[in-house]
Amino acid sequence: MQRPVWSLPLSSAVISKLNRRGYQCTADIEHLTTGVKEEEASEVLDLVDHQRYPVSITALELLQREAELKPIVTFCSELDRALGGGIPLGKTIELCGVPGIGKTQLCLQLAVDVQIPECFGGLGAQCLFIDTEGTFFLERLREMAAAVVRHCSLLTEDQEQQDAMRTFTVEKILSNLFVRCDDSMELLSQISDLPAFLSDHPEVRLIIIDSIAFPFRLHFEDLPLRTRLLLGAAHQLAALATTRNTTVVMTNQMTTRVQGEGSRLIPALGENWGHAANIRLLLQWIDCKRMATIIKSSIFSVSIILSVLLPVHT
């Protein structure tokens, strides 16, 4: 069976040139000699090159790779236990919840926790925080950073840890990478730029988008377009997370679905968006207690509901 030329990732100008010359499928192009300009020809020949097979790995190798990735601890012991040690690396996670339940708090905590040095069991990595709502509180981050530094200094035992503590200070934690996006276009272009950004900053292992819902809920009349853009962005993030072993955390808002006589709160951005993240955590108030439920994940078979006490460090 032959693969037609239009199924290659080429610009439509090049495809129509090839079609006009009578090259309808890739088998014809293997013998291409004249008719197309030099750079275009080499681009086309490159794509048709049979030696570029996508590479597979066995599940055993994947298991070995995963065993080397440490999770990002949240300092909420129940949540860490439920997630198998903490937020896993290389996945996209969505946090949904009503306003005020603590999504931004959890994100700030993760931004600090990813920087814990390796000798204390952390990742010693950096974080990129993309803020779209303007709820980033520097003071709160400073408090959390101070608490984590204090926690680590209490655990210091050997020389390596003492050396690490010299550089692990509140100022260092605060020199996080931080971006503010005002609307959906800026957010989408920021997301498209992420691969290049991560190549320049290989220390970044956590990307937080707080929140991904806000820019898309304002001024977006064309809902199908919104769904397409969101799914495309989520897909780019999933590709990034997997290929670079980086975790992407996104927060989402809640909306009301009216069903029959009653209504209930569901995560915003629509049904299709639910498929975007690998893991979905729903934070809600039940009987005046803050509860977290894992409503979607490939790692756990059963949704686990547990009460979450976000650490109040003083």
Added chain:
Amino acid sequence: MVVLRAHMCPGLELQLVRDLREADISTVEELVSADLEALAQKCSVSYKALLAIRRVLLAQHTAFPVSGADLYEDLLSSTAILSTGHPRLDELLDSGLYTGELTELSGGPGTGKTQVCFGVAVHIALHLKQGVIFIDTTGGITATRLHQMLQTESSSLEEQIAALQRIHVFQLFDVFSLLDCLCSLRRSGLQPVAVGGACVRAVIIDSVSAVISPLLGTRHTEGMSLMMQVAALLKALVKDFSVAALVTNHVTRSVGGAVRPALGVSWSHLPRTRLLLEGPDRSTHSFSSLRSATLIKSSRQPCHMRVEFDLSWWSRSKEVPSAKRKHS
């Protein structure tokens, strides 16, 4: 439309190809349907030579008819039914996944599509000892979970390791890589570059709609054509190599609020069997591992058959025969 090239068949020299092109014959189809006598005169080549070339080209490029009886014999000897590992799902699928066919699992987020895919991969690799190709387009594959499922099914470490080596994972994130992957699998006869030696019996794609839905719905029809190209390649793959294919799909809500599989009507003709997964019941605050599967398209069972199944089947402990849900 196959372009005529020098040395495609004996007798077709470069000069002859150039002469034919000048006479407005540049593809095999044009040569085969042309008037050979007039052509022989125009290109100053013998009629017999052209006739011989035409015979060879026809033999190379036509499909060979097969009698129904031979086809039936072939089908009986090459079709296998692969159990999914979950007895309730096997009930719905008339004993399991059939090779040479495509089965589709659709469902909303959190309904268990990825878990079912993992369960099928684990069962085929461990109990049937056959190779599985797992194409992951969402980044959701976690080998730790596969290992957990293997530990539930078998307590021998060697068996678990052998099973893990039989599952080949491709992580692709766009439709062009998916097309490259399917083409290269077809070309290499489904023998991925790996140690193992097990013959591949199943191809699982989780999920196909993640790469295709962002392309659909625009004014341009490229998305639709790319989707149909994926469909055609998958169909050719399952038929040529007698493997079973399992793909997952998203769902959309129609105007009335009813849930139906995404990707539209054109895609719906590709899978032979389609299952819709639903659940869990969200009206209360408790979340269970029970899901329901409805058969929405099948050529073997009555449609709209529905079974309830428990996702924690794949985490059951060996001492307790019936799966129990755990609430904390």
